[in-house]
Amino acid sequence: MELKKYLLTEFGIDTLLVLESTAELLSLSPADFVEQFIVKNIQPAVVIEGESFNFGYGRGGGVHTLKKLGAEKGFEVVEIEAKEVKLSTGQIAKISSTLIRNMLESGRVADAAVAIGRPYRLIGQVIPGHGKGKQLGFPTANLEPTQQIIPAEGVYAGFVEIGKTAEDVCSAKEKIPAALSIGRAETFSPDHPLSVEAHILKDNIS
Known part of the structure; x- marks a missing residue:
């Protein structure tokens, strides 16, 4: 979420409203969602959504539903067509969150970066490990x-990218080359949990 906030801020938004995903919220029909959150709280003149947008209980509403409700409630709905990109396979694909998720989960991070428009980033706190990498001469x-x-x-x-807070990391200017390992280290333990480790390829870090 911190990365999303930072990226949206970079685009110059004035206000960001984040809805907590609760059982009550997820049970609302498309019409009730529009009435309770869009009309009462935001009162927009225009709402912009992608062609694959779904909302309401069971994802029962789509962009056409939103257009109909917008006409009834007094706001315009602008539909944005999905952008197409050329992948490393030569395939032309429409960008979607499902496409990006599938590419990441299959290890196609270069294609995911093309679809996102930037390299994919993982953000989190650095925690102590077992020191195995350091013993082997590759501290992580x-x-x-x-x-x-x-x-x-x-x-x-x-x-x-290093910082004291997630916001610091998002806005960090220095990008330090690293080898990133994602795996379960089954050599050391057959039931080792999935870990994400970075071996920094620089001796002195400011």
């Missing part, structure tokens, strides 16, 4: 478990 920084999508297990080339 271990990232705490995160609710973000974790790419498929493997070793990736990337960068590390």
Whole structure:
């Protein structure tokens, strides 16, 4: 969420409203959601959504539902078509959150970066590890478990950005080259949990 807030701020938004995902919220029909949250709280002149947008209980409403409700409630709905990108396979695909999630989970981080428009980033607190990497001559920084999508297990080339807070990390200017390992270290323990570790490829870090 901190990364999303930072990126939206970079685009110059004035206000960001984040709704807590509760059972009550998820049980609202599309019409009730529009009335209770969009009309009463925001009172917009225009609402912009993508063509695959769904909302309301059971994802029962789509962009066409929103257009109909907007006409009734006095706001315009502008539908944005999904952008198409060319992937490393030569395939032309429409960008969607499902496409990006599938590419990350299958380890296609370069294609995911093309779809997102920037490299994918994992943000989290550095936590103590077992010191195995240091013993082998490759010390690593271990990232705490995160609710973000974790790419498929493997070793990736990337960068590390350091800060005291998530906001500091998002706005960090220095990008430090690193080798990123995502895996379960089954060599040391067959039931080792999934870990995300970065071996920083720089001796002196300011």
